[in-house]
Amino acid sequence: NAGVTQTPKFQVLKTGQSMTLQCAQDMNHEYMSWYRQDPGMGLRLIHYSVGAGITDQGEVPNGYNVSRSTTEDFPLRLLSAAPSQTSVYFCASRRGGTGVGREQYFGPGTRLTVT
Amino acid sequence: AQSVTQPDIHITVSEGASLELRCNYSYGATPYLFWYVQSPGQGLQLLLKYFSGDTLVQGIKGFEAEFKRSQSSFNLRKPSVHWSDAAEYFCAVGASAGNNRKLIWGLGTSLAVNP
Numbered sequence: 001n002a003g004v005t006q007t008p009k010f011q012v013l014k015t016g017q018s019m020t021l022q023c024a025q026d027m028n029h030e031y032m033s034w035y036r037q038d039p040g041m042g043l044r045l046i047h048y049s050v051g052a053g054i055t056d057q058g059e060v061p062n063g064y065n066v067s068r069s070t071t072e073d074f075p076l077r078l079l080s081a082a083p084s085q086t087s088v089y090f091c092a093s094r095r096g097g098t099g100v101g102r103e104q105y106f107g108p109g110t111r112l113t114v115t
Numbered sequence: 116a117q118s119v120t121q122p123d124i125h126i127t128v129s130e131g132a133s134l135e136l137r138c139n140y141s142y143g144a145t146p147y148l149f150w151y152v153q154s155p156g157q158g159l160q161l162l163l164k165y166f167s168g169d170t171l172v173q174g175i176k177g178f179e180a181e182f183k184r185s186q187s188s189f190n191l192r193k194p195s196v197h198w199s200d201a202a203e204y205f206c207a208v209g210a211s212a213g214n215n216r217k218l219i220w221g222l223g224t225s226l227a228v229n230p
Binding site: 045 | 147149151156157158159160161164166205209217218220221222223
């Protein structure tokens with residue numbers, strides 16, 4: 001199993017550009033999520049999904065969109081990039097749609113810089 | 116309000132010394148408790164978790180943690196630290212009941228290991 005994969009690993013955007021961060025998992029996990037990690041702020045949940053066709057907002061959803069058309073893929077779209085979105089983005093997945101008792105598996109991250 | 120506190124932002128220990136990383140939480144229900152490790156430039160990996168039962172939990176890489184309900188703590192320990200343990204460590208708490216799909220994350224403790 002490849003686990004959770006993310007592309008790209010690094011990206012530089014100009015303010016106002018849009019892009020999609022890709023996330024895929026091959027473990028047939030129902031739950032997938034996106035976090036951003038910023039110095040001194042830990043991990044903050046952006047969006048999550050408990051199954052194909054179901055998404056919901058996390059703590060910091062503004063400026064981001066998600067969709068979940070398949071179990072495997074959970075892309076994160078930046079609609080109009082802003083410097084405040086400079087961060088490291090992690091995708092994670094786990095078994096089970098509801099509840100938090102299961103181990104989360106994290107991708108290697110995407111380091112995004114918005115200039 | 117639910118919260119997780121990791122009081123130590125940064126810790127430095129010598130290789131071979133013992134280690135204790137602190138985690139305190141504020142949560143009304145019986146919690147699920149987790150410790151994750153993030154090596155430089157990598158995603159997070161689960162070290163161990165506690166749901167119920169024996170309050171001393173063994174994890175991977177020689178780590179253990181003890182749940183103390185009276186102190187609302189879940190401290191991570193290792194008897195002898197290796198240079199490869201240098202990483203960021205995150206404590207996380209989740210609800211053991213209900214439909215809460217989100218974990219609450221601490222801000223992390225950065226561990227440096229002196230040779």
